[in-house]
Amino acid sequence: MNLKTLTLALTAQAALTSAAFALDPALPAYRPVGNLSGELKSIGSDTLNHEMELWAAGFKANYPNVKIQIEGKGSATAAPALVAGTAQLGPMSRLMNGEEAEAFEKKYGYKATAIGVAVDALAIYVHKDNPIQCLSEEQLDRIFSTDRKGSGGKSVDTWGDAGLTGEWATHPIAMYGRNTISGTYEFFRQQILYDGNFKEAVKHQAGSEAVVQAVANDKFAIGYSGIGYKTDGVRAIPVSVHYGQKCYNPSSDDTLAGKYPIARLLYIYVNKKPGETLDPVIAEFVKYILSKDGQTQTEKGGYYAINSEISASELQRLDTASSAK
Template identity: 60%
Template sequence: MNRRTFAAAVVAVAVALSAGAGFSLDLELSPYKPVRALSGHLKSVGSDTMLHEMELWAEGFKAFYSGVKIEIEGKGSNTAPPALLSGEAQLGPMSRQMTPDEIAAFETKYGYKPTAVLVAVDALAIYVHKDNPVQCLTMEQLDRIFAENPKSAGGKSAHTWGEVGVTGEWAAKPIAMFGRNTLSGTNKFFKLNVLGGGDFKDAVRQQAGSEAVVKAVAADPGAIGYSGIGYKTDDVRAVPVAASFGKTCYDASFENTYTRKYPLARGLYVYILKDPKTPMDTLSGEFVKYVLSKDGQTQAKKGGYYPITRNIREHELARLGLIALAE
């Protein structure tokens, strides 16, 4: 997909803003309309970031179809491609896009590329303890905090809060770093977008889940970590981020995320196997329609993520050949 749908939404917003129309996104989605009774089994293997969301969607979908069983496993985005490739799963939620090598493996086996469905929008939040006074961090400062060999500031690493601009009694406090493990798409996204593909410091304490990162930060006043905005609690703060020194800091709000002012905005995807020459199977198709409906996107908001727009929904349904069955 190469973020085309997300980019298209951003362009539309930018045009509206430049025309003086103010910030506006069409979030009026049609409710899901169930079809005849469905039965069968779906399995989802992939993102931990999206685990709670997939559980909400599964429960909502099964409320319409008692004969449907949905099995969900969420250990990390890196587990989705092999599960789809082996046929173990029909759904592969990922908090990042597939790599060229992962896509090539599908083409080699199936003769076509996997299909990514944009199902929600997320801000990868930078969390600190609720008492930490830091007001803003730049992408360069995050690189200096987390990278083994920072590409910013002449390669100078940051080890204390004073080295990233915090004054007073916090200046000498060591920075304790928490992040996701290597199975995680969030780990890969952060590594690519913040560290420029470089390596993490050995001192970064890897956590198996998104919630675990936030809990670790909440328990350590000197800590910093990254996780999806849907995992925010009252015990941590999501720090505003600036693209570079001298640029404006933006928090991870809905508006800032959709307009990409917040530098760590990202799409959340469910990958499926769909032969472009044949229709999508009914069960998987109805599940996707539910996720992209008002019902499904209400669950996305409940999970702490940002919903898709009407334009994105229509684009995705048309691309999948499902638009004739949806409003």
């Protein structure tokens, strides 16, 4: 896989220090602007739900008169909410698809604005006792897909088919993933299944946490979910692009270096009319997320921080610096 989304969005990320979970020291600290009040509604990604809660709590510590409501059922709920005006913030774990973008532009006459807010290694989880050392993208396609567009060959149905021996060899692989309104579902389907179809046996879960919990409770299970949902009951295994090639972990080091092959940028969409500044409350919330304070919360939630160059680029593009004046 070529990491198209991550490569385009994170061209400067390699400049980050190699120490795990180390913030870019050049990220600016957030500076409150004084009294600020209002209400924000966020509707969208389940993957970003914990992050939104952490960012909201940190922001409200500066502005106790701001109320923030968060609803995280799936990325597919973000665009309709922005179009309808029932939310000001639309967290998504993928970019809007053509239909979603077209609906927004038809309503408002301009495109919705995507803000890169965090980096995710989409992890492949197995039970903590599973001895599998690595899986390739081709093997994952054969495990999850009925079409096997990206890999061809025989379906991988048992752990023996995946290379395990002994008691594992004859056990069928129990598969877990996200439901169809999830951006994670769509990202995995596009990147690993090459737009193919999931096997009917895949158990689609309503939330990212539910996927990880299901794998933790099933010794012979495999599932995919954001790295921010990792628990002690599962292992996030290394992944290679092709069978026999070097495997890389979904660690901060390998992800930010562009080596872990199933990585993505996470977004918040906003309705910003060209030539006009954002509403002050929205603008300051965005500034907080993109600051050192906000990105500290990003890492607390288990995801990986963007760097100062991306932060500055997003702020300049949104012109948030002048929006609160």
